[in-house]
Amino acid sequence: MNYSYVSHLYCPKCSKKYEADVVQNLCDCGSPLLVEYDLDSLKKDWKKSDLNGRENNLWRYHELLPVKDKKNVVSMGEGMTPLIEMQAIGNDMEIENLYMKDEGIIPTGTFKARGAAVGISKAKELGVKELAMPTNGNAGASWSLFAARAGISSTIVMPIDAPKITRNECAVSGANLYLVNGLISDAGKIVGEAVKEHGLYDVSTLKEPYRIEGKKTMGLEIVEQFNWEIPDVILYPTGGGVGLIGIYKALKELQALGWIDEEKMPRLVAVQSEGCAPIVKAWEKGKKESEFWNESETIAFGINVPKALGDFLVLNAVYETNGCAVSISDEAVLEEQKLLSQKEGTFVCPEGAAAFYAARQLRKNGWITEEEKVVVLNTGAGIKYPNTVEVDVQVLEKNESIQPANDRTAKKL
Template sequence: MSFLDRERRECLVFQAFSYLSHLYCPTCSQEYSAKEPAHLCQCGSPLLAAYDMDALKVQFRKETVMARPPSLWRYHELLPVKKENDIVSLGEGMTPLVEMIKTGKNYGVDHLFMKDESLLPSGSSKARGAAAGISKAKEWKITDIAMPANGNAGAAWSLYGSRASITSHIVMPVEAPIISRKECAAAGADLHLVNGLIHDAGTIISHAVQKYGWFDASPFKEPYRIEGKKTMGLELAEQLQWKLPDVIACPVGEGAEFIGIYKAMQELMELGWVDSEKIPRLVAVQAESCAPIVEAYEKHQTTADNHPESYTAAFDINVPASIGDFLVLNAIYETKGCAVAVCEHDLLAEQRWITRKEGTFISPEGAAAFAGVRRLREEAWLHPEDTVVCVNTGMGIKSPEAFDVSVPILAADDEL
């Protein structure tokens, strides 16, 4: 009996906290044990987590989940942490699903919703990945993690790392939002800035990992970040009474949120919790100045080309290349979705519109998702009767540089 067979059998024998079975390569199908730290497949591909779905179909019920506290960890059977004591939590999970009535009317979409990730610890969706990744690092007794980041991910992993007494070594581009940089510093992270983009930060981290032996928590080199991100999709299904929307629009940089949502939908369908005949069309939204996924989609490619140097106010999606690009594109093709790029003017105008009309100060990245939906409705790719969910990945106040304000200054004796 192989180690993978033994691990699967163990899950069948008793009610486990996690039904994590093994890791597998989506490129070459090679399987790896989940009982020790892992990074990439020997073929260079990212690894994905697999669960004992046969056991879960017998022992896991959505009614049980719905009776639990509103936390990310209500889905612990479908998450990778083996013991409850190893969970590192700051209260993440079950973010609001807000109906955007005014915006939907303006777009001509009858049922438009926002999955608002801005209320998570650290103010962004990156808290989900950090919660899962740092918890696994604690389980393995890792003391130092290292990663490149555009901003929010570095802040989230630094904060969760400090809670777990794990030192975070972070390299960010010099153009990264100042608030995210300050979050890292306040959390006690070993923060450095690079005069370049995130791939330059990644090169520095790779060399440091080899030199110092730190655990490489770079996107897709650490397989459990996606598992935390997929809880966004699990929550969304539950909030819609296990009826999936027609379309989910998500801003895409390195793509972990997008891949996580797709993975959640696949697992829910395999469990029989949602209609297997209706998977949402997934829409990847990028900024025109940095749109490698969009360009690959338009050329019907399965991988994306490296994008030239760029800048967008939606800095978290300013990612010229990602080793998970083929997973994003596969999710688009498999769901009959699409990829769309929006210009800087449109995403910033959308941020202002939504803030003024809906009363929620969304991030530039979230605004990009809404701008993409507006464009797709104008092009009739979306239908008025579609149920559409836009993912707002963070707080607008975390990117103050993106929002220019000119305010008159009064003298003490002036009147309005």
């Protein structure tokens, strides 16, 4: 058996094919490129039982990943995050079978580590020496840290309002870090010019083909964790939308391998903020692509993407699975984040809280039924966004006593 069954790259718009053994970015037509595998050979050679005893990280699926030689794998144990049953919040929403795929415990604290691990590993295999990317924070943190592990230099540009902790992660990794007084779209323009001028490898969202392959492992894991059964609904906080595209790609590949039911797909839900909802607006109008969202702003910084390069792929995944797209207010995000912590003991990121609130709303309007199996992606750890929580804590003098929580609650009542 081969370590990888990668075949080639192809354009989902014009169908042009490209080699996977040299550095590639966008298609000549401007579309992102996707990775194709020799699924016919893989179907003969690879069985579910082959996964037995393999390491519990995303590289357990290496046949369906693009790195050809194991020696090029750059890993910190990322992947195989827990799928947690959320009974208390599920009861509150009246969803009997509610689960959270928790990406907050992954290296670097967000699901971005998946794309970075696979993207950096392939970059190493292709001989890349220096990469560049714009980021809202977490992707830059993950890519700069994995690049450091691989011995690859990185140049990162992020909005000045990006979470400070992600700025620190980039800086401590030794990245060539810049802040821009603007949005990620402004950072993208600066990176684009630097790529042209200095010949850097552009790893902006969907401008290289391999980030999707790392993100798609969330889909592979969800299905394996459900013993190869398909959930009814998967909700995903959507900025660039790479994870949602990846999950859809993973499910289609598993269908082609005969590992899951060819007739069933989960309904995919793209969740955005009311302050930046280009995908939602396009879906509501039945369009195949979105329009640039002017003056975007949201506390869920990771989904503050005014125009996604792969918006047509996100919308296609939603349409093809009979899914939907919904937007959530910042106030609802903060309320849901607090509720999740108090009822489940899970401090999720704002983007994850938005996805949970979307599930609540879709259950309320009947789009999700009570008995359906629903998976919500929490894409990062809440502690990476310390500014989303404001607390007023009582300060004690040295000789003061405390009052038990139950007593305080009783007095409030």
